[in-house]
Amino acid sequence: MWSLYKDYGSIVKVGGLVGHPDLLFVFNGDDIQRVFRQEEVLPHRPSMPSLHYYKQQLQKDFFEGNEGVIGIHGVKWDQFRKQVQQVLLPPATAKKYIEPLNVIATDFLDRMEAMRDENQELPENFLSEIYKWALESVARVALDRRLGCLDPNLASDSESQKIIDSINVFFWNVAEVELKMPVWRVYKNKSFKKYIGALENFRTVCMKYITETMENMEHKNYDNIKEEDISIVERILQKTGNPKLAAVLALDLLLVGVDTTSIALASTIYQLTQNPAAQDKLYNELRAVMPTKESKVDVEVQENIPFLKACIKETLRMYPVIIGNGRSLQKDAVISGYNVPKGTHVIFPHLVVSNIEDYFTQPKSFMPERWLRNASCPHSQDGGVNQQKIHPFVSLPFGYGRRSCLGRRFAEAELHILLAKVFRKYKVEYNYGQLSYKITPTYVPEQPLKFKLVERHE
Template sequence: MLRLSVKHGLRASSQLAATRNPELSSYVQQIESEWESAKPFTEVPGPTRWQLFRGFQKGGQYHQLEMDEMMRLFKKQFGDICLIPGLFGMPSTVFTFNQETFERVYRTEGQWPVRGGSEPVLHYRKNRKDGFFKDCVGLFSNGPQWGKERSAVNPVLMQHRNVAVYLKPMQRVNQQFVQRIREIRDPESEEVPGDFMETVRQLTFESVATVALDKELGLLRETNQPPEARKLFRNIEILMESFFVLGVRPSLYKYISTPTYRKFSRAMDEIFDTCSMYVNEAIERINRNSAEGNSKDHKSVLEQLLQIDRKFAIVMAMDMLMGGVDTTSTAIVGLLLNLSKNPEKQKKLREEVLSKLPSTDRDFTLEDMKSLPYLRAFIKESLRVYPVTFGNTRSAGTDVVLNGYRIPKGTHLMMSNSFLLKDEGLYPRAKEFIPERWLRQKGAGENSSEVLMDKSISPFIYLPFGFGPRMCVGKRIVDLELELTVANLVRNFQIEFNYPAENPFKSSFVYMPNIPLKFKFTDVKY
């Protein structure tokens, strides 16, 4: 009976794929032909539930390991694929470290790709007493409801024409960040304090807020920071601190309200209250401007979301703040480290930026941003050297064969690519920071892109923003934020870091700085 249902599912998937995309059809047909000879799911290697539970206890092999350390151990113990059983209501997850499996998963993910890892948020929203999220769970959800909400937000956040809407406000925030660096650096050493990550997070928080809430919250000011903005900022911090404990480590929070979950839930309550307040203020501001005839040429992102639905706008604001602060902050710290560790690359980047914008008095235009290829290559290489997270999650969109094992539809998967990004066989001179590998340049000797990049490399290894329908909805916002930040920093400062930086990040749910960030910012002389 099981075999019949599996064959029927594969055949249905193949027919659907053939209708939409012949290339996908060949993938599913290949999987169908492999299924009979594949090993059963029960034989996928991995620890037992007891071994896993004991391993997380004090003295156990997994106790207090960071996420990438744990994955490295799994790979060493079990190979390119392993099954990690779920504990206390968490789903079992197949970890895979092989580039061929990534492609198979993505090519068969279906119309509504299912992404795990957000169970704490979904649990909170499902159990919120007022039922606010009942018919609008947000982009952390899955299935048809996710598809409906993603289809509504894509025209607002993913369309290139909307970049112009938040270019100016994001540049104002960026200028405040540059000024803040000058205020907090030591006048003699020109170094910023070791807790500089806090200032970087304020930058990314403000940048997201200008888009999600149509408001500059004032956290980059030295004084008069609004208390409600500080509270929202702190609650986003608490949220991310709790997320790893609840979403990765064994936890009983779905059965009893643990201390970590209560802390998480309070933070979620306050994030909801504050975002609702800011959205209501925005509605009043928009209505007042309209009545006074002060309407803008282009509607802000928040105004466009409010045209869909007020509740939808609140949920999207929450989701953007939760998903866009820590990840982007980590990316910026990685960029700063690469700028400081590679002064010749920093010089080359500064020359490109100044060739387009020689004066710090003028803001960038969209045309300026389009003509900075080395800047984009620099960012790409930085995200390879210092990835923001250890991989991407999905649930199998159909019955699929991975590494010779049958993986049933709906199985939770973790595709870890962080090891592959440092693989010399895929990225020659992988330990070196070489933006040139992302530029199309031939006949340039050892620094040509043909030499620095394996021609047969899978496009499914380097996916900093994910892939397909579940690609990061804020990709355009983050792209612009990173480009503006790096461009503004190099045209204002010479950046140095005069301390050891062998292991600058630790991994929880995302990579976070593990060392004091005492960067030196010296004003560029013109």
């Protein structure tokens, strides 16, 4: 994408891709905004054809009428989203999960402490450990269950370990299935079979726990239960009476909520290790709202940590977990003066657009202040430089419009809570040079995340 932009400019057509349609890359923020603003009632996002195949063909009998929101388009997507968005999207819904997410974050912080070596550094496989935290957090929201993924002594044949193994198998093989030549369309190779096997494990687990919840609901008197004590799963089952719908929603949230949140967390920690002044500023902010290193991150704390939120935004600008968004045009359009026909796959390469000087002052510098109102950004030499007004469509880590992330509020809460706990208690270092990133298809660090945790003494 960088080469396309540097060699050809702000709009580039790429054709002749084996197994894929022609692509139109758009690097201009105004054009991106124009396409999104003209979005149809049923926006079509070109993504995950293998997951679409799994839902619409391999397991059609299970998913028919409950197709979900990932890898699905059109009327089926619209019908499903309408049934779940009223439960998921209100801010109050995410707030009721702050307490259980605090418990999970505390458990993971204990695990981090236990994992440190004699140099106070975390192990080389720490990203895999972060995946377990994210998996436990997503499952607590989507399945109303603790899976036990943070238990340091899991038996190899336990259900929790099998779930962990499945999430790893899925992420290890999704790049092979989705990004390379789609040979699975004619030959079901080893990667595809592992990928489908992982999906089947998730589907089975989700259906098992949703069925258990539905059975338990029969013995509850909801007239005597407060609204904030009714889970998402229960609310959806009350609203629809459909356990398959709840299970498919949980499946979709697991598929898109584990690696994305994990990588966002890892990248934010890394950025703060490379910018000690920002880390000190964050520590001072956290001390003001969290009296002790063991303080909970409650609703009030979350409403008073603007610098932490800015650090996350700046990280996702520089290293977006999803490097691009896109739409398959459902009608003819004019983009940068070109007539673009219906059916064209338009790609918005946010990794590039959010890292060029057209839209960000010193784009290679980590400057969280650019996201704060009435704040100047630190300059490595001059002491301060004003960031121009940020274009609203050049950094969209959670997407935009009707196809934006349904789990955004939960993902943000997970990040706020764990990052606040980590940086309130520790000064974090990374002493192994600059991280490089690869596409998997998320944008993930390649090197081991051997962060060093130095406990702060007040």
